[in-house]
Amino acid sequence: MGGAPGRRRLDDGRWHFQHGPIDLLIDCDGDDCACDAAVNQAWDRFQGVLAELVLTLAQLRSPLGDDGRSCLPAGADAIPCGPIARRMLDACGPFARDDGLFVTPMAAVAGSVADEIILLLRRPGILRAYVNNGGDIALHLTGEQHYDLGLVTNLALPAIDGRFSVAASSTVRGIATSGWRGRSFSLGIADSVTVLADSAAMADAAATMIANHVDVQSPAVQRRPADDLKDDTDLGSRLVTVAVGRLSGEEVAAALDSGAAFAEKIRQRSLIRAAAISLGGQARVVRSR
Secondary structure: OOOOOEEEEOOOOOEEEEEOOEEEEEEEEEOHHHHHHHHHHHHHHHOOHHHHHHHOHHHHOOOEOOOOOEOOOOOOOOOOOOHHHHHHHHHHHHHHHOOOOOOOHHHHHHHHHHHHHHHHHOOOOEEEEEEEEOOEEEEEEOOOOEEEEEEOOOOOOOOOOEEEEEEOOOOOOEEEEEOOOOOOOOOOOOOEEEEEEOOHHHHHHHHHHHHHHOOOOOOOEEEEEHHHHOOOOOOOOOEEEEEEOOOOHHHHHHHHHHHHHHHHHHHHOOOOOEEEEEEOOEEEEEEOO
8 A cells, every 4th residue: 555645845835645555645725724725625635546546446446448448257247436546547448449449447546646736726716726746637627727738759758848837728638658668667658748738638538549659660769568577467478678779760750640640640639639749859749730
């Protein structure tokens, strides 16, 4: 269970919540009393999150079938019942159901936790707030409020390479980034994929799936079975990227084109609003014209 949950207030006024692998940064702007009350409620909810997820962990690590539900042994309840697990399933389901892709609900776990906590910050008196769960971010924005965010194009070199803004008037309330050198394994070779979506859960799932499509067959790409690297991985023996050597310009372009085509496909289904895909110093941006 990763020990007891802990929280502390940082010098800049933000809050840090941590329990096992869950690591949140929370910021709240608005009436001080409203922010304090909301953060306390968020803390109360946060303390039970890890235990809630552990209860349905076998289901959450199970691949989704073409009905968008977890494939578990006969007799098992295939529908996770907790609100975070339900959100994970809803975010990942379209990729199994409509695209026929391998995916487990774990592809949306970080964003789903962020979405659960931001709900408690959406209350009168709070102008804007965010919950950042290891780079997967849920937003609350009202009125004329906005957030300016930095874009990282290479997860191995986490420097800000660009900036964009999300305004309250947009539908975007979730941002996530994935890549082969991120916190989770990837089937692809993207240096980074950043997705804007209507929720952090959907942004998280979509970033993972787009990153898997940024791929090309090349001797410069090294892969290993996921379960050789981590015993309890939800990816089983699927080959995941462990190293990317020097690629030709044509290989980089082909991989980016593959990822961009999939991103555009799911954008047209309104699963995402925009995506920025980077590899080898090149990039593709997918958004409405």
